[in-house]
Amino acid sequence: MSTENKIIHFGSSARGARTGLQERFRRLANERLMALLRHMLDQADDALFERAEKAGSNQEQQLFFEAMREVRRGRRAFEERFLERLEAAHLGEPVARQPGSAADQGDELSLVDDEHLEEELAIDGMVSKAQTRHSQALAHLCERLDADSDTAWATAETNPVDPRRIGAALEEGAAVLEMEIQPRLILYKLFDRYVVTQLGGFYQELNQLFIDAGVLPTIRPKARPSDGGTAVPRRPTQPRRPGSSPGDVSASGSGELSGREAEEAFAVLQNLLAARRPETEWSGTGYTSGGQAAPVGEVLEALSGLQFQAAPETDPDAGNVVPLSPDVLKQRVRQQMGRGDAAALGQAEDDTIDIVSMLFDAVLEDPNLPDSIKAVLARLQIPVLKVALLDRAFFSQRNHPARRLINDIARAGVGWTESDTPAKDPLYQAIERIVTRVLDEFSDDVTVFENAREEFRQFLEDDRARAHQIEERTRQAAEGKAKVDSAREKVDAAMRERIGGRQLPDCAERLLHEGWSQVLFIALLREGEDSEAWRKKLDVVERLVWSLDPKPDHASRKQLVSEIPPLLHDLRTDLNAVMFNPIEMTKLFKALEEEHIKTLSRRPDAAPPVADTTGSQQPEVAGVTGEAEPEETVFSGEALESAGDDLDAYRERLDQVAIGTWFEFRQDSGKHLRAKLSARLSGGDRLIFVNRAGFKLADRRRDELAEALRKESVLLLDDNMLFDKALENVVANLRSMRDAR
Known part of the structure; x- marks a missing residue:
């Protein structure tokens, strides 16, 4: 039968070159399907003969021999009828019987001829399998047909090469052959083996035809309308877990996906x-990647x-x-x-x-x-x-x-x-x-994964409970140490501010740094920075420093004479309170008395000595020591200052890191230690890290850690949703x- 003069009309919006593309689509589809059918019929003779050889009786053997002769006799009519139905599909004619209709007739099944029903079920099974297996390729082909026609018309029912159209063409073509149900079913199995299994390559070639013509080279998968048959058939829904329901809420806040939604999500990855x-x-009789799957x-x-x-x-x-x-x-x-x-x-x-x-x-x-x-x-x-x-x-x-x-x-x-x-x-x-x-x-x-996860979570909860107690004690100790270190720094800063650049006598230096610093330290811890007691103790420092300054006139010397007794009284009282060595205190007070005498006898124009502060270093709060502690890189103030604004981004990043975040400390020895941020102390200036067991692993300054992040000797680790990131x-x-x- 000649089909060269048949023209296809997909609607009034089809135009120009697009109609030509659709004609190429029709010719290519029919050529490939007819070639596959002929190859299938070429195998029919051998398949039926082989079945006849295995027949259990002469009557059964004769049945298959007669089927062989019938295929030879009716092959031309079979091919012509098959092609006619393919052409009718391109012209938009409806399918005479919807595949699957026989299976839905319920109580009326008894009215249908058993052999005819068996035949329909065999075809319906092929169609359903092909629709499921090639759902993505079919959906893409429908979208490209729509795009080429500038109108939405292609669905599973109207797509001329949908498996149900091919199945209908098979059913009508095979109807011209007069044979019993057994050889007819063998013929359908051959069609499944030599035609249906090749549909993957067939649909890929048809899609490529449109892609090469510039029609939707890439497609973003999306849901298609479900009315009138969808180009993406529903796959059986996922295995349901005991006690679950479609309304179960997922971690992302949405319910469980339906079978269709899950297929569409998978189609994104396949695309x-x-x-x-x-x-x-195309090899002439099939596709090189084809075969029975x-x-x-x-x-x-x-x-x-x-x-x-x-x-x-x-x-x-x-x-x-x-x-x-x-x-x-x-x-x-x-x-x-x-x-x-x-x-x-x-x-x-x-x-x-x-x-x-x-x-x-x-x-x-x-x-x-x-x-x-x-x-x-x-x-x-x-x-x-x-x-x-x-x-x-x-x-x-x-x-x-x-x-x-x-x-x-x-x-x-x-x-x-x-x-x-x-x-x-x-x-x-x-x-x-x-x-x-x-x-x-x-x-x-899938409940095996749920049960395994429950067992693992129970282990983690027990492990965290043990670690939490240790970590809490670690945090409290770190907070106490941070408070002590902060108080010492404030004491040192307060005394440096009040001494200024003066070079005090050795006795005064020792009284202040060995004794009075303890008085200030205890007052700060007990009473606080805004307390009256703290201010009074600082006032003693100022009074002592003033008492050693030269006195330019008689009035100031007279005032010094009156101030010395209460100054010594205040010093002695508070030093005794902190249990300062009484023998040492007596020696220092004796030396201080001599210094006061020198001050009273010093010429008014003599300038007080000034301390040489070049090269001086301020006390440094050391990191936590221990066998498991990461090697600490010490960054000088000059080095940190030279980094300038480069550290601002890293400081901000550290400030935003949540407690519980894991870090990796990379040491020069090549060993990498992992530690969890447990606490921020001193207003966020000190960060305390613990290991999985809750023991302190590191104590770092904010700026030092920011510099380490910049140099990548310390890394922030991401423990969130590994599979989702993958x-x-x-x-x-x-x-x-x-x-x-």
């Missing part, structure tokens, strides 16, 4: 992944077999994790299924393996996670892959049990410091125990690859 997928080539159940069974075999290999010396690459994993799955052909996996299964492998690559490249923890997490690659195959919502639902378990393990692992014997560490043991439980118990029930990285990489292409 991006298409940039990495090699194009199929294994059912997803068979793939899951093969993965379960691999799950109980050896985990991903690790190098114990280098600590490098070597996860299963997607190519290796696919090959092992095929071997496990007993299939060596590259087409053993369907497109969705193939894409899922690629996506999960990329996710684990991103997880294992995360610098926030220690290598030993990565090695344990890598063993979850196959269980997580099985979850993704069972439940498309895994990629889009933040509160999915498998994702939450991975995030919890990663969050706990961020605070873990590598050691020479990780297997002896309680946290490492707990993580390894949880991962082993998943490997041993998970088959297809997924974001995968999507970003796929987008870059798509854009580059």
